Amino acid sequence: MVFIDDKPYAWQADMTLADLLARLPDGDIYAVVKFDGKLISRPFFASTMVPDGARIVPVPMIAGG
Amino acid sequence: MHLGSSRTVASFSYERRDAHKGYTDRFLDMDLSRPSISVKTVPLQIKKIFVGGRGYDLWLLWNAVDAGTQWDDPQNAICIASGPMGGTPAYPGSGKSIVTAISPLTGSVIDSNVGGYFGPYLKFSGFDALRISGKCASDTIVFIDGISRKVDIIEMSGLPDDAYALSSELTDHFCQGKPMDISVVSAGPGAANTRMGCLNFSWYDSARGRVRYKQAGRGGIGTVFADKRIRAVVARWEKVSVKSNNPADLDAVKNVARCHAQEIVALDPKQNEMARIGTTHLVPIMNDFDLLPTKNFQFGSHPAAFLIGREAFEKLFDPGFDGCWKGCTVACAHGVKDFVPFTGAYRGQRVFVDGPEYETIAGCGSNLGIFDPYTILEMNFYCDAYGLDTISVGTALAFVMECFERGLITTDHTGGLDLSFGNRLNALELVHQMASGSGFGAIVGQGVRRMKGIFAKTFGADASLLNDIGMESKGLEFSEYMTKESLAQQGGYGLALKGPQHDEAWLIFLDMVHNFMPTFEQKAEALHWFPMFRTWFGLCGLCKLPWNDIVPEDNKDTPEPAKVMKHVQWYADYYTAVTGNPASPETLITMSERVYNFQRLFNLKMGFGTREHDSLPYRAMGPVTVEEYESRQQRYDDQLTGTHQVDIIGKDTAWKVAVLREKREAQYELLKDAVYKRRGWTSDGIPTVATVKRLGIDFPDVMTLLAAHGVK
Numbered sequence: 188m189v190f191i192d193d194k195p196y197a198w199q200a201d202m203t204l205a206d207l208l209a210r211l212p213d214g215d216i217y218a219v220v221k222f223d224g225k226l227i228s229r230p231f232f233a234s235t236m237v238p239d240g241a242r243i244v245p246v247p248m249i250a251g252g
Numbered sequence: 253m254h255l256g257s258s259r260t261v262a263s264f265s266y267e268r269r270d271a272h273k274g275y276t277d278r279f280l281d282m283d284l285s286r287p288s289i290s291v292k293t294v295p296l297q298i299k300k301i302f303v304g305g306r307g308y309d310l311w312l313l314w315n316a317v318d319a320g321t322q323w324d325d326p327q328n329a330i331c332i333a334s335g336p337m338g339g340t341p342a343y344p345g346s347g348k349s350i351v352t353a354i355s356p357l358t359g360s361v362i363d364s365n366v367g368g369y370f371g372p373y374l375k376f377s378g379f380d381a382l383r384i385s386g387k388c389a390s391d392t393i394v395f396i397d398g399i400s401r402k403v404d405i406i407e408m409s410g411l412p413d414d415a416y417a418l419s420s421e422l423t424d425h426f427c428q429g430k431p432m433d434i435s436v437v438s439a440g441p442g443a444a445n446t447r448m449g450c451l452n453f454s455w456y457d458s459a460r461g462r463v464r465y466k467q468a469g470r471g472g473i474g475t476v477f478a479d480k481r482i483r484a485v486v487a488r489w490e491k492v493s494v495k496s497n498n499p500a501d502l503d504a505v506k507n508v509a510r511c512h513a514q515e516i517v518a519l520d521p522k523q524n525e526m527a528r529i530g531t532t533h534l535v536p537i538m539n540d541f542d543l544l545p546t547k548n549f550q551f552g553s554h555p556a557a558f559l560i561g562r563e564a565f566e567k568l569f570d571p572g573f574d575g576c577w578k579g580c581t582v583a584c585a586h587g588v589k590d591f592v593p594f595t596g597a598y599r600g601q602r603v604f605v606d607g608p609e610y611e612t613i614a615g616c617g618s619n620l621g622i623f624d625p626y627t628i629l630e631m632n633f634y635c636d637a638y639g640l641d642t643i644s645v646g647t648a649l650a651f652v653m654e655c656f657e658r659g660l661i662t663t664d665h666t667g668g669l670d671l672s673f674g675n676r677l678n679a680l681e682l683v684h685q686m687a688s689g690s691g692f693g694a695i696v697g698q699g700v701r702r703m704k705g706i707f708a709k710t711f712g713a714d715a716s717l718l719n720d721i722g723m724e725s726k727g728l729e730f731s732e733y734m735t736k737e738s739l740a741q742q743g744g745y746g747l748a749l750k751g752p753q754h755d756e757a758w759l760i761f762l763d764m765v766h767n768f769m770p771t772f773e774q775k776a777e778a779l780h781w782f783p784m785f786r787t788w789f790g791l792c793g794l795c796k797l798p799w800n801d802i803v804p805e806d807n808k809d810t811p812e813p814a815k816v817m818k819h820v821q822w823y824a825d826y827y828t829a830v831t832g833n834p835a836s837p838e839t840l841i842t843m844s845e846r847v848y849n850f851q852r853l854f855n856l857k858m859g860f861g862t863r864e865h866d867s868l869p870y871r872a873m874g875p876v877t878v879e880e881y882e883s884r885q886q887r888y889d890d891q892l893t894g895t896h897q898v899d900i901i902g903k904d905t906a907w908k909v910a911v912l913r914e915k916r917e918a919q920y921e922l923l924k925d926a927v928y929k930r931r932g933w934t935s936d937g938i939p940t941v942a943t944v945k946r947l948g949i950d951f952p953d954v955m956t957l958l959a960a961h962g963v964k
């Protein structure tokens with residue numbers, strides 16, 4: 188099981204962050220997520236493996252500094 | 253207390269008027285040349301049109317200067333105002349001051365907003381705004397004592413040179429045992445010796461037992477302050493509560509404030525963690541999306557960027573609940589304690605560094621090819637202490653470093669300094685030189701626009717290359733985002749009233765990452781709504797960060813997530829509850845439109861404010877050099893062949909650079925057309941008569957100005 192915004196989703200072996208987000212109806216809007224507390228940006232979604240039990244929180248990116 | 257002798261040259265006692273529904277309806281007017289101090293009434297019509305804050309500042313400044321006024325003329329006025337909601341401790345981000353003056357960098361009106369306690373203390377002392385014109389003959393302190401109901405102009409000698417020591421000593425001097433009662437506005441030697449001086453606005457951090465400060469950085473208002481020989485403006489006020497503004501509906505203020513404050517407390521730890529790491533999270537994110545300015549905006553990322561991002565600064569920041577105004581639950585005003593500088597007057601001493609924020613990290617770090625957090629901290633510390641804007645300093649240094657690496661300037665010009673990217677010791681040396689007005693630093697302190705002229709005329713450098721790589725528009729140095737791949741953000745910078753600062757519009761992610769606005773009309777709509785709503789915060793004495801840095805959990809499911817409409821509605825409710833004037837999200841935009849258009853007309857009055865002044869250096873639009881093009885060759889080749897249907901087979905990179913430039917510059921001009929149309933401006937970028945009449949800013953002198961420019 189993995190968790191996006193505390194909601195559980197089924198986990199699969201060899202699953203990347205891009206694979207996981209593609210299963211969500213609005214997965215394409217995420218540009219940055221917090222992955223077990225670490226920031227991961229979209230250019231790295233496809234190369235980031237998701238382990239069982241991972242916690243993912245989308246980070247809204249609509250504001251600059 | 254080590255201050256020297258003092259002499260009160262003018263003193264004025266007054267009857268204090270308490271704030272009523274957010275306003276005192278009076279402003280404090282001072283002419284330092286005479287010297288004179290007076291209290292004046294804000295006319296009702298002006299209150300209705302200009303709302304407060306930046307609106308009041310602009311109205312006061314407009315009436316102080318004429319078309320020929322230069323930044324260092326005595327008539328130039330520094331105007332500081334809060335706003336109707338300013339000083340409410342319960343609602344996050346309600347302590348901002350907005351400052352305006354004629355800028356030494358742009359020659360036109362500049363505005364800058366800043367935290368610290370000054371604006372609220374000024375208002376509760378009885379004044380919605382302060383205007384200071386004239387000049388002093390020697391070092392002067394202005395003391396506004398709202399508790400004793402007295403304003404003094406005091407000549408004072410023996411004052412410390414830098415803002416770090418000065419704010420602390422003046423707090424001590426004026427506080428009568430209660431340092432929380434004092435807020436000091438001060439500049440520093442860098443403000444006096446450059447055109448990019450900032451103002452430091454202080455507050456007393458009782459948890460740490462020390463004075464802290466935030467900066468009104470942009471446009472050189474600190475330089476105007478120093479030119480007037482004002483060393484500090486000090487406000488004294490006591491307790492503040494949610495009742496201090498005497499809001500129209502106290503319970504409604506409390507309710508909406510509670511909603512917003514509690515939402516931030518609940519969601520910030522899940523989202524950007526501003527309360528723990530400020531805006532440092534932006535460094536790795538900007539780097540990942542090729543948006544982190546690197547080596548004078550040539551590139552958008554660097555493998556060493558992780559060294560100066562969130563992970564570095566979360567270890568360096570001194571933990572604490574750090575709001576720059578009482579009760580702000582965003583609490584993003586972090587700092588580093590016991591930092592020991594390795595250069596300058598504070599070398600070897602422990603100091604507290606207020607910051608850094610993202611802009612300083614990018615400007616004084618990656619953009620200079622410096623990936624060492626300690627050098628960034630030291631530049632942050634000295635810029636603040638000297639009264640220098642870290643953004644203009646960073647962008648100006650980045651420019652000279654690229655000029656040095658390209659051989660446009662040499663050690664013959666720099667006084668022997670090797671200014672290659674990454675040379676952190678010489679970057680710091682330049683900051684010290686800028687502050688003292690010595691060596692090559694005296695030239696750098698003039699800003700990018702004037703350096704371009706000096707390098708071309710005096711040093712014989714290639715003027716067209718300088719124009720392409722010198723990152724300024726309207727005379728103001730760029731703030732720290734890459735805009736090459738976002739046409740909308742090119743507009744966000746190039747069409748901004750004061751110059752390229754992101755506080756008007758930050759559309760990079762919406763445009764480049766999400767592609768939410770593919771058409772010119774959609775971009776123009778965004779370049780209408782966002783600058784207007786962001787302007788509104790400055791009218792009301794508010795910080796914009798609580799609006800969209802932490803957003804409701806269901807925000808992404810709303811029709812317009814970028815606008816965070818739930819919060820916009822809360823702001824309308826907040827305004828209504830304080831002032832008693834019913835407001836809606838739509839009326840907030842109209843309030844801003846009046847002031848925004850008036851500021852555009854102010855630019856016109858000062859000889860700017862037309863299409864030609866909305867231009868950008870090509871570096872902001874696309875790759876200037878073959879090296880830049882080839883670093884992102886796939887992206888640019890794809891655009892030429894795909895978007896622009898250009899046959900590039902057999903063409904060399906220089907040819908492709910030239911063709912891409914033609915396309916991108918043409919697109920920017922089309923964007924201008926679309927935005928001007930949406931804003932109700934002529935094709936030359938001037939508000940039409942119909943627009944000024946619709947907004948109720950058709951004052952006689954505005955109509956005369958429009959007629960003089962042939963606008964009907």
Ligand code: SF4
Pocket residue numbers: 344345346347367574575576577580581582583584585795796797798
């Ligand atoms: S959000 Fe940050 S900058 Fe804005 S008022 Fe709060 S502490 Fe200050």
